[in-house]
Amino acid sequence: MNTIDQATNNRIQQWLTAEYDSETVAQVQQLVDNNEETELIDSFYKDLEFGTGGLRGIMGVGSNRMNKYTIGKATQGLANYLKKQFPDQAIKVAVSYDSRNNSQKFGHLVADVFSANGIHVYLFEALRPTPVLSFAVRHFGCQGGVMLTASHNPKEYNGYKAYWNDGGQLVAPHDKNVITEVDAISSVTEIKFDRQPENITLVGEDFDQHYVDANKKLSIHPEAVAAEKDLKIVFSSIHGTGVTIVPKMLEAWGFTNVHLVEEQATPDGNFPTVVYPNPEEEEAMSMAKKKGEELDADVVMATDPDADRVGLAVKNHKGEIQLLNGNQIGSLLIYYVLSSKKENGSLKDNDFIVKTIVTSNLMTAISDSFSVKHYETLTGFKFIGEVMTRVEGKENYLVGGEESYGFLVGDLVRDKDAVNACAFIAEMAAYFKSQGKSLFDVLLSLYEQYGFYQEKLISLTKKGKAGAEEIKQMMADLRANAPQTLGGVAVKEIRDYAHGVATVLASNSQSSIDLPKSDVLQFITVDGDVISARPSGTEPKIKFYCSVKEPLASRDAYEETAIKLEEKVKNIMADIVKD
Template identity: 40%
Template sequence: MDYKTEYQRWIDCPTMDATLKLELSTMEEAQKEDAFYTNVEFGTAGMRGVLGAGTNRLNIYTIRKANVGFAKYILTLPESKEKGVVIGYDNRHMSYRFALESAKVLATYGIKTYIFESLRPTPELSYAVRYLKCAGGIMITASHNPKEYNGYKVYDDTGCQLIPEWGQQVVDFVNEVEDELNIEVCSDEQAEAFITWVGEEVDEAYYKEVMAIEFTPNIDKSDFKLVFSPQHGTSNIPVRTVLGRLGYDIIPVLSQCAPDPDYTNTLTPNPEEARSYDKAIAKAKEVDGDVVVICDPDGDRLGVVAKHDGEYVLMSGNQSAAVYLEYILSRLQDAGKLPSNAVMYNTIVTSDLGELVANHYGVEVEKTLTGFKFIGDKIRKYEKTQEKQFIFGYEESYGCVIKEFVRDKDAVQAVLLAAEAGAYYKKQGKTLVDVLNDLYQRHGTFKESQIALSKAGASGAARIKEIMENLRQNPPTSIDGVKVVASEDYQTSKRYEGATEIDLVIDKSNVLKYFLEDGSWIAARPSGTEPKCKFYFSIIGKDVEDAATKTEGYHKAVLEIIGE
């Protein structure tokens, strides 16, 4: 793809959007190359990228191209024009405009749309697809990415992001579009006949489902304080409404409640980064809060900080999920309501601790590839066969779902669970960290961490590819002096134990995983949403200090192996 030719095609376009035209006219050569050296990738669940002019950017033209592909896919489904598509959007720059552009493209193909009257969290979009019995859904969001990004995610009729089999059909239709600058789009007036605006009815139905999750109804909340931040995103109204109605003392970080696309009052909107909690922890110290919760901008991920021994302790996604599991399963068991065929889902890069908690209660665990669509697809399968009963699903990246009326990560559900568990254990004289430490005593001490190497642009993409290829061609036999006893390559669907090859029954993905002699494991995968190569560490030690020391050694060893 010749970036100079593509750039010239765009700047010469007589109908070019005026704002994009101005950006094009001021681009330096390096900017031109990055904006046009490739097309913004439409993966099997949608696309995410930097906003701006260019084929490698998100703008009205690349959004239209994506919608042509999705529209053609929707038309392959029965009664899809009348069933229609629900469209949601978050607080980011261009989100509302992209939602309207999506509706106009679908209207051009005769497809009815339902658009939320204002911003809503991603899990409510998933719920709305099911509630309105639509053929699919679209969510305009870049989740926890920086303010320069936006994105486009597509959903099936169950509210689940499209699994690869169906997502590839959309990709194929998208790739058929040769000229994104001349896509036929109906006028605003013509689109009106196909658009229905939705709001309070769906909100109330969703709130009702979330509130019904309670495992300990009427729990005493009188001395429990929850500090909450939506990080300038979509979860502000849903979370405060649900927990307020249930009687929780929820204390908002008011400076982070406005839906600001520039995230003015947060260092980062990503709950995976410790600095995103600064203002929330400051508020907790001011009011003596028990638990701090922050949602990412589109309200599908939740980060948790628990007060423990006078300090505020940040819990990882793996740690908080293990505590949620302990609370859910122990409460169900105490009530005699734990199904004999219960199943929990997590992914190949989540800690082993959650699996050990589930197994302790006799709950089966099934692992999927990274991506909540795989968990949603598992729920769909057993919903039909009734062979197993879903009990919980989560990823290490701070996302979980408790009840299957949503088929994506749901931070609104998770906030309720964190609050309920926090209040319940406080009555027992325990913090959430105490519960985690109890789990370590029972199952072993785990330390989970990540290295995320940012590699932007064409050279960055090449470097990420090189790292993965080198690991495949020269697999490590030991890491930090500890023997690799087995490895798994999800691209070839093989597990290697010495000279033995074992077939893996799981979808293919560019992921490598190394199992170490001490019970730890390390995995490598390119991010599907950011220009990063990620390394996941699940390290087991004799105690917290030992696990931390070993983790430091493994981090250093991996960077040496890959030459960083």
């Protein structure tokens, strides 16, 4: 145990006291007896912190793991904060959970702690998607909410997304203030674990109808759905919560030809048919894509475990089923919503869209062409939700998205919503099909009109304390030795969001960035390429995003231009990604 620092050792010793249950103490003692230093360090070197997605970590014993005590402590801290913020109100919260191992148990634990603190809990009887939880916070007039999920992380993870009274995830100052309350809890004996049943209302399956009905009212072209109701749709929930409500939503909108990927339709926290339950990964979409090819489907969709992200594959110009990335999906949705509203005369002067700073500027180009205002936020859909809440009543949110496959049409919730997105993707496909176009046809039209945007994301996984330190050093090195050229193209501007400064290299002039501080670096070349480096807030990864652009002379030049852009991305990434 020679490599364990004193602070970490103090935490280990604390967890061996009688404050913790005998099972927990036995598990910690076994790690100590077996001299498992790496596991002990990774489990105890810090307390879990709220990142872009809330509390998220590997399940197991320890202060840096998801377990009864870290979840209980977070909930007690949140309860204490809610009581301070709403001192003269009867406080209500909504709680839901996904299909991950222990999610239901953790969901009931959270409900127990809230109820023991005199807070009324609307607890879902069965697993439901994250966007349904966000909707429930608003529907029941709650002051907060909690969703137990680790989204698309590997199976050993679980997580805790905390929500505020607007239905959005915690943002400043509430996120840091809750952490202060959590840190103020010096002993787990301060956590109230004793369930008070009278403070818990179970939310049943009938609640789904409220959510489905509210979404259906957002439909822009119901006549197109009626005309193309037999649109051939393949859907996979990848063993998650999407199966509980996406088929209901598509049926309610009028689609009659929906095919489930049965092998992935049973909720299962082990995610037995995929390596990662993430629709961003080609492998995770492979079964749905194969079924789409077998059925000659128009649309193939798959959602992640908590159904807030959706992957999409469509028939390309060769009739092959082709996966689209998050930038392409979001751009199509923005174009569909804006062009449809312009067509029916319902675009307003105060309409707006939102995207994140690492998401394709194609979305901005589209919104500009319709004279619709756009906002840019830091990475994480909670920041999009924050914009929606900030301007609510003064401006009108239409649609938003981020490259990581998160989208939302309409303002029913304050988080990304794959259920809502599935319905709109299907409606969009039906609308364009009624005009004799596929979604890929429309995408090529966008490239012809606005330029061919090509994006790539490279993620490097760096686990544990050593990995966290390595990621920190990689960002420090990039700041200290910023590249002057990338892929043979000169860098024009560097944006350092941690310091809130944008620097134009030629003149060495600086301007401030009007966004909260965040550990992100962006390099913009003279060609307009955008390369971003960002440590993930939810996974042990550092992510590098690249977006390049070139005119598309004609559809016939698609393959040639794609190859050219892929080579440019490859050269740029080779200069910046050092592993």
